[in-house]
Amino acid sequence: MDEIDRNIINSLQDGFPLTPTPFADAAKALGIEEDDLIRRLQALRADNVLTRFGPLYNAEAMGGGLTLAAMAVPEDRFEKVAEIVNTFPEVAHNYAREHALNMWFVVATERPEEVAEVLEAISAGTGLEVYDMPKQEEFSLSLRFEA
Amino acid sequence: MELSAKDLSLVRRLSDGLPLSEHPYAELGAPLGMAEDEVIARLKAMIEAGLIRRFGVVVRHRELGFRANAMVVWNVPEEQVSEVGRQMAGAEGVTLCYRRPRRPGRWDYTLFCMVHGRDRAQVEALVAQIALRFPYEHKLLFSSRRFKQQGAIYGKVA
Numbered sequence: 001m002d003e004i005d006r007n008i009i010n011s012l013q014d015g016f017p018l019t020p021t022p023f024a025d026a027a028k029a030l031g032i033e034e035d036d037l038i039r040r041l042q043a044l045r046a047d048n049v050l051t052r053f054g055p056l057y058n059a060e061a062m063g064g065g066l067t068l069a070a071m072a073v074p075e076d077r078f079e080k081v082a083e084i085v086n087t088f089p090e091v092a093h094n095y096a097r098e099h100a101l102n103m104w105f106v107v108a109t110e111r112p113e114e115v116a117e118v119l120e121a122i123s124a125g126t127g128l129e130v131y132d133m134p135k136q137e138e139f140s141l142s143l144r145f146e147a
Numbered sequence: 148m149e150l151s152a153k154d155l156s157l158v159r160r161l162s163d164g165l166p167l168s169e170h171p172y173a174e175l176g177a178p179l180g181m182a183e184d185e186v187i188a189r190l191k192a193m194i195e196a197g198l199i200r201r202f203g204v205v206v207r208h209r210e211l212g213f214r215a216n217a218m219v220v221w222n223v224p225e226e227q228v229s230e231v232g233r234q235m236a237g238a239e240g241v242t243l244c245y246r247r248p249r250r251p252g253r254w255d256y257t258l259f260c261m262v263h264g265r266d267r268a269q270v271e272a273l274v275a276q277i278a279l280r281f282p283y284e285h286k287l288l289f290s291s292r293r294f295k296q297q298g299a300i301y302g303k304v305a
Contacts, residue, residue, distance in 0.1 A: 009211070014201040018187045018194075021169060038167045041204070045164075051207055052164035055190075055199040062158070062198055063150070068247065068259075097218060097288040101254065104218065104288070131254065137229060137246035139236035 001049070004032060005040055009049070016053075065112035067134040069119055070101040071126070078103070084125050090118045101131065148196035153179060154189055213263045215270045217287040219277075220256035228257050231281055235260055238280070240273035256286070 007030055017025040027037040044050045059066035073081045078096070085091055085105055094105035107118050115132075123130045150158070156179050166174045172190075173183035181189075193199045208216065223231050228246045235258065236244040244260040262277075264270035267289060274287055 009204055009206060012203040013206070014203050016165075016203040018172075018191050018202075020172065020183055020187075022171060023167070023169065034169070041167050044204075045167075048207055049211060051205045053167065053204055054161050054164040054202065055193075056201040056205055057158070057162075058197055058200045061196065070254075094293070095290040096292040097290050099286065099288045131250055133247040133250075133254075133259075135245045135247060137232060139232040139244040139246075 001044075004030070004036075005044060008037065008040060009044070059108050063111070065107075065109040065115035067107050067115050067119075067132055069105055069107055069122075070131045070133060071103045071122075071128050072101050073103045073126075073128060081126050081128065085122055088118060088122065090114070148192060148198065150198075153181060154193070157181065157186065157189060158193075208263055212265055214265060215267045215289065216261060216263045217270050217274065217289045219260050219262050219274055220286050220288065221258040221260075221281065222255045222284040223258045223281075225257060231283070232258055235277065235281060238277045240264065240270070241277070255284075258283075262287075 011030065012026060016022055019025050021034075023037055024034040027034045030037065041050070041053055045053065071081070071085075081103065082094065082096075085103070086094055088107075090107050090109050092106045092108045094103065096102060097104050107115055109115050109118060115134075119130045119132055157175070160175055160179065165171045168174055170183065172186040175181075176183060176186040190199070190202070194202060221231070221235075232244055232246055235241060240262045241260045242263055244258070246257060247259050249255060249257055262270050262273050264273060270289070271287065274285075278285060
């Protein structure tokens with residue numbers, strides 16, 4: 001990753017042009033050629049620096065359901081339980097964290113009522129209690145990273 | 148804003164990302180029978196309506212060198228959470244800040260924020276700074292492993 005890649009990441013996290021030739025327009029603003037920008041984005045995606053290029057949807061505004069859930073998973077079952085949890089397509093993120101509640105995952109569903117169904121299915125599939133910790137209020141949304 | 152069946156197909160086609168090509172919006176719309184300007188207009192409407200929060204590169208923070216992330220949870224009394232949350236959201240290192248429910252006997256924390264840093268020491272230093280301003284009992288839950296990071300899937304049922 002060089003200076004130009006870093007520039008691309010820092011300036012294209014939001015506000016991608018909604019014009020007929022957005023890559024050409026974005027490239028111009030970055031002072032590079034369109035095909036160079038496209039090649040670099042392909043490489044960043046291949047290297048897994050980018051998960052994708054496109055929209056970050058707002059789950060609630062899309063009419064979907066979203067929650068954060070936690071479980072206390074016995075250490076010796078951790079891998080197996082993670083495998084079960086991750087098979088659910090509604091599980092978007094799953095992190096092991098250092099606490100008695102040691103597995104934390106985000107569940108995103110198309111309809112709000114599906115959240116409870118998914119959590120129940122995870123609980124049934126793992127035999128563990130699932131703590132639902134839905135967002136009650138949101139204070140920020142500047143999830144940006146400097147490269 | 149009401150999403151039409153066409154909008155939902157567009158949302159679904161876009162969940163894998165925008166084609167990296169000269170005319171991505173035209174390419175996106177073609178199989179849906181949508182012209183380029185129609186695709187652009189619908190995406191603009193979705194951004195204005197807040198259905199799309201951001202439109203651009205979606206990064207994996209670990210691969211960018213943000214190797215440490217802690218979910219920092221704070222035991223803030225209910226009546227103070229809103230005010231503290233609003234202030235904490237602007238603190239250095241805080242990327243997300245939410246109020247979530249207590250689980251009596253199991254979980255005492257009402258305010259959650261994410262703090263990302265290049266390493267654990269940097270995250271700890273950032274949190275120590277925040278705690279000087281907001282002296283509530285708190286815990287840092289570092290992530291020891293990431294099992295999954297993907298975008299949510301929408302528009303499956305059009």
